[in-house]
Structures are given as structure tokens and as C-alpha cells.
Amino acid sequence: MNADKGKQQKRKASGKELLDLFACTFKIGAVTFGGGYVIIPMLQREFSEKRQYISNEDILDIVAISQSLPGVISINACIMVGYRAGGVLAALVTALGVVLPSFLILSVLTYFYAAVANNPYVTAAFMGISAAVVALMLDAVLRLGKSAVKNIAAWVLMLAAFICAYFLGINGIYLIIAAGVLGFLLSFTPFGYKPEKGEEHD
């Protein structure tokens, strides 16, 4: 089934389709707050239901792959939609479309921020926000931890990463690489990842 999908990719999108893909992903990029999975239902509505560029099954595949790949989840997902809809050029167009609104908004906002950041009221507002940001991040830790930290080995890895990053100041990139290697090695022991039936789509 997947091999067939590969063959379908050969079709190229027309100029009009490319423009449509761009306009559509630009719109999605402009109204999606928070990125990540928030974008999935929008991709489904625009590209599966309204336009039939891809099927609903494709969407599930795309969600699974884009979260297993490094990088920006929502951009990964858009690129895959674009690729399945019309090849490499279409994929690049969708990536550009979804990135451009954030880029434009933040470019302007950064100058605005720089101009007002030292205003005492703005500073006070951001002091309040930073306390709330801690709460938001802790919420993310709990939500992600629920799915990623399920056994002893995962707990050890999580705590070790925390200690190495927070107390020893080690760059997270090295810790992620080390944890990946450990995850691979652990899978040969009773403590590590074990493939189970039905778990493949997790």
C-alpha cells in the first residue's frame, strides 16, 4: 500500500494548484496558535475533506511520521501533505506558506518589543507572564511525561537529563543524542523498548 503511494507522488502540481497550496497553508499558519498537533485537524479539513489531495488515512500516517521525525512538527506535517499532493516543489511551497505568517508577524513584533521592553509596565507584565510560563512548561512536562515516561528506564533517563542540563549545564543536544543511543542499547535488555502488537502506531 505504501509502495503505491510512492508511485502516486510522480504527479506534479500545476501552477494554480501550487498557488492554492500556498494560500491555504499561509492561512493555516496565520491562525494556528501553538503549532504542533493543533495544525492536524486544519490540514485534514483543507486538504483531505475540501480538496481531496490526500486521504484521511494519509493524515494518520503523516501525524505518526511527523512526530517521530526531528524538527518542527507542523512544518513536517505540511511538507508531507504538499509532497503527497504534488511532489517536491509543492512540498517546498507548503513549507514556505506555513512559515511566512509567523516570520512576518515576529519580524515586526521583535522591533516593537525592543522598543518597549524597558518600559516599567511592560517589564512588570513580563514578570507576571514569566511565572505563568513556568506553569505552562510544567504542564507540558506532565503531559509529555505521561506518554514518554512509563517505566523505570525512562524515569532514570528523564532525571539524568534534567540533572545534566540543569546542574551541570550540558548542552541538550548531546544529552538527546546520548539518550537515543541508550534507548537503542536498552532495547536489548529487559528495561528498554519492546515492540508489541498494536503498539506500532503509537
Place this chain on the structure above:
Amino acid sequence: MIELLATMFFTFFKIGAFSIGGGYAMIPLIQHETLAHGWLTAREVTDLVAISQITPGPFAVNAATFAGTKAVGVLGGIACTLGVIAPSILLTLLVSRFFFNFQKNKTVQAVLSGMCPAVVGLILSAAAVIAGQAVFSLDSKQTVLDLFAAKASVSLPAILIFIVAFIVIRKCKVHPILVVFAAAGVGVLLFAFGLG
């Protein structure tokens, strides 16, 4: 200038290439790199997380644009943004083209089973750094251990905002945008007018 832009591109390329789990997973990496390069201050990193919550689009792009524009200007924003999305484009096209069953691969799953818990630990570390700033006025290099050495100043209003925000987020499932705006309002009342 070209050299700086290239450094920015490759730094954010690295961040993009090693972010597993998206969004929040990127905060610790961006925090580490932008502080190490001196592109942002600790406060700016925290403000950036807040700004990203209230603007549309992926955190990675918001962060890259902010850091680059803040440090160098428009060209910096472009270099960082291209850097952070380049790994996404390359890897996703590669997988779309050749490895449709990539995510079902046993080795990939085993590697991810190690990386994902570590990412959770990293996000916790980034949160602890921000908490240190917000509550104890620590700088980004200090940890809670420094509280014993130095005289600690504890910000009660910050603790109050944190607790209320945490309960509201966990129990009432309020949208982060509302939490950010409410915290900004309370912050002005407590810190600027000293009503705390």
C-alpha cells in the same frame, strides 16, 4: 556579517535537527544556544516563550525569527528561520520519498524511547531556569543550589501567579493565550503598582 549569519543558520539548523517532540522540546535547546552565543538575554528567552504563546505559528519559527532579528536584524531573522526549518524540509522529504514505514521501524522506536524521556527532563530543566529567574531572581547560570550560598530573595507575587496559573491550566483547561494575558495584567498590578 556573512560569518555571523552562517553561524546563526547552522546553530538553528542544529536546533531544528535535534528537536524531538516539537514546540516545548525546542525551548531548552534555544535557551542554551542563544544564551551561549549571547544573542538573547535570559529575560528575552523567557519573554520569547510568552510571545510565542500569543502569536500564531510554530514556536520554532517564532523563536528563530525573534532571536535573529533581535541580534542582527531582518537578515538574522531570515538566517535563523531558514536554519531551523531546513532539517524539517530535508528529513521529511527524504522520509516521504524513501521510508514510508520509518516510524514503525523497531530501531527508530528504540532510539525514540530513549530520546523522549530525556526531552521531558530537558523541558523541566528549562522551566527550572525560568522559575529561578521569576521567583528567586537567579541568573541563567545559577541553580537552586546557589540559593544556599547567596541570600535568596523570594518573589511572593511570582509564586502566587505560578500557582494560580498552574491550577487554571491543569484543572480548567484554559487556553494558554488567556493565561498569558491574565498573567500580564496581574503582573502589572502586582509589580508595577505594588499591590502585592
